Amino acid sequence: MSSGVKPGRYFVQGDEAIAEGAIAAGCRFFAGYPITPSSETSETMARRLPEVGGVCLQMEDELASIHCIGAASVAGMKALTVSSGPGISLKLEGLGWGIKNEIPYVVVDVQRAGPSNGVATRVAQGDLYTVRYGSAGGNCALIALSPKSTQEAFDLTIECFNLAEIFRCPVFLLTDETVGHTRELLVIPEESELKIVKRFKPTVPPEKFSMYPLETPEAINYPFPSIGEGYGICVSPYTHNSKGYASTAQDVQEKMAKRLVYKVTAHLDMLTRVESQMMADAEFAVVAYGGDARPALAAVEMARAQGLKVGFFRPIIVWPFPDGEVLKVAEKVKKILVCELNIDGQLVREVERASKGKAEVYHFGSGGVEPHLPSQIFNELRRLFK
Amino acid sequence: MAITIIKDFCKGCGFCISYCPKKVYDLSNEMNKKGYRLPRPARIEDCTECGLCDMYCPDFAILLEKTKKKEKSKEKEGR
């Protein structure tokens, strides 16, 4: 299979970089549906996937798309789907099927102003909890990464595909319209420089293989055989035992739930990725993620230029939330200002929870459409941290 | 009988110009604030009041005030 990697320097949008990252990671199946601001990824895939022999479909809607790529992964493909706003709401049912059956694939959410259709062409950050808790039923942990630039959109898409294989689950790339639509330099390295995790295949014969490792909930790099490989796989939305046979037994439900949660929570060391700057002597800290991170960092730079001891902290893997790293920040500084593009406050809740009262946590929210301006965050900093 | 182009509604799409059976309209050099060049009923004397321009206009930008029945008969006598 050709690598599909096209080394070079490009001036492209985050949305396009995501498509290139997916292809570089070995994704050869895409299903999507037109929705602003993520259509550019579908359009890039429609151009690029056929060139590398991949399957690129536009389904009748977002719900069909996620069920379709879940099945493509069951059939052995690395698969991607992309959407925004209401499209993500539709995908949540399909996400459950992916979580339940431990199916590796990547879902990209390019957040836009909501709720409901909101403002399709403009930014907001209102889906942090939707992607984590939106698929009904609980009993699962979710992995989500959030880029702040076009280059990171490429790099983290590859990372999402790798983590999906390692943890055998759907992984979210949680981005937004700002990063999705901003054009910046993208450098695609030589294929040899890329670290790509291939699909793990069983090394034991079918009769010895358990499709779902309920007895070893913390197992990672666990094989995922697909149809046509003689393993008689059983995949179903019902709670099922390690063979995939539906079960209503309480102990099976308990083991299955623990498997879906512990496989992630037992490996937080592998799932912590943050960026912090100017924290050494910081008395205050600004926390932001994704598209709001760079205005926040610019505000911190402005504050530092005026002698304010402010540091910057950003979660890159937003789920599982980096509790340990946030606690360290809270123990170091007096006050934390959390910037995010929603009014109800989502990131701020996690920061408050993880701070354990060690620092005062403040929320600088906005309904979205316009991203925060550095000057707005800077003025808020000065007001709070006299 | 009168034809009025409602300047702010017109988007310069050309339907009135191309579909008027009597080729009454042509493109004027006047632009509205959106930068669309406006049509003009240059040969209004050829108009038969068929109303196709009003129908074809996607933006309700053509106001065709037809000759009232009474006036029409007077006009005929005058000719």
Added chain:
Amino acid sequence: MARQEVRFAGFGGQGLLLAGILLGKTAAIYAGKQAAQTQSYGTEARGGASQCNVVVDDKEITYVGVVNPDVFVVMSQEAYEKLIGEVKEGGLVFYDCDLVKIKENSKVKQIPIPSTNTAKELGKQMVANVVILGAMVEGTKMLDGELLKTCLKESVPPGTEQLNLKAFEAGRALYGKAIQGV
């Protein structure tokens, strides 16, 4: 050269997005600078307000947005009236004088560029955006015009390279003429 913020504004369909992309792409790919291009547009594909912003810098760009542009390229009356107030003191304004009537403004330098009519004379009004881009690059010296032409040849739809190059050159010449007049 420190951070330069450029704003292109007008209507959806005037090619402002392409002009901004050409500027950013030339800076990032050919001129070895840092560049970021963002856009804001409404629902309408045609006729609605449309803005394309580009930041060019020598060092890494933290914030990609344009708040107070150093350079303002404007091709509609509506955009001019709405956004002229945000241009930095001493900023340069390149306006399409075939579509925009300006108001007296001592804070900025307003340069008339007849890009619409020039584009029509060249055969296609569609390239008015490249004409005014040529004038802007000539006037600001932000980038080497030759580098931009290289980028132009690779980015415009096949078969329109010559027309776009002519439009770019025409824009550069128009800047010279405009300066004598202003």
Added chain:
Amino acid sequence: MSTVGDTLNLIHPLVAKYLRRERMPHMACPGCGIGQVVHATLMAVDELGLTPKDTVWVQGVGCSSRITYSTWVGDNVDAHHGRMFAVATGLKMSRPDMNFICFTGDGDCGAIGGNHFIHACRRNLDVTAILFNNGIYGMTGGQVAPTSPLGAVTTTTPYGNIEDPFDMCKMAVAAGASYVARWRSTDFRQIANSVKKGVQTKGLAFIEVLLQCPTNFGRYVLKTSNPQEVVKWIKEQTISLKDAEKLSPEEMKGKILYGEFIHQTDRTGIVERYQQFLKQHQKE
């Protein structure tokens, strides 16, 4: 006397009576057929004597709905993408006395809304639905639609569409709608007559209109954004039911039929059935 110029007070009679002044000019691109279909619809509304008090406009999502939403002077209910028929069901079953004119697009109704469309026909919901079929996703910038022709180049089929288009009128007839017709955007009189028949017919009236989208379908599929050329192309693809009778299957290949496909005046709609149902089962 003919004037071109500031005409703030002069206004088209249909706009004055039925549309909201502050929402005009509507959002459609220059030359888009949606404005023409709205024009024909308002002719029907006017001739039927419908009023903003007794008639609600219902919309989905896409150009078909962005442009008609909140231009109607009466009530406007705009559903999520694809959910127009589900919403229309809720409205009509709650207020069977009111008229509902519903606007939807080929993506809104034929793709994401396909399931709701089928069941609205099967249930024979007593509303008049107008399908704006421009053969592409306009609002999101030119992606392929379920009605895009085979081979169409769009932003999501850069190498040509390999899927067959969806004949939604055939679907509507098969699923049980009482009245199904298809016209082109410039068949003004026929569209108006169909809307009138729709409002007066029990059950679902499904009126598809093939209309020009110069900005996306024109530019991407036909390589021209001249509205008149797109209209000409649509006319070349279509043939009336009457003329089709004279043609052999070979000559009919690729042609799209227009006209009235079905008009079942005897088939009851779900509203009447429910009212009879209540007569039998309502206790107090």
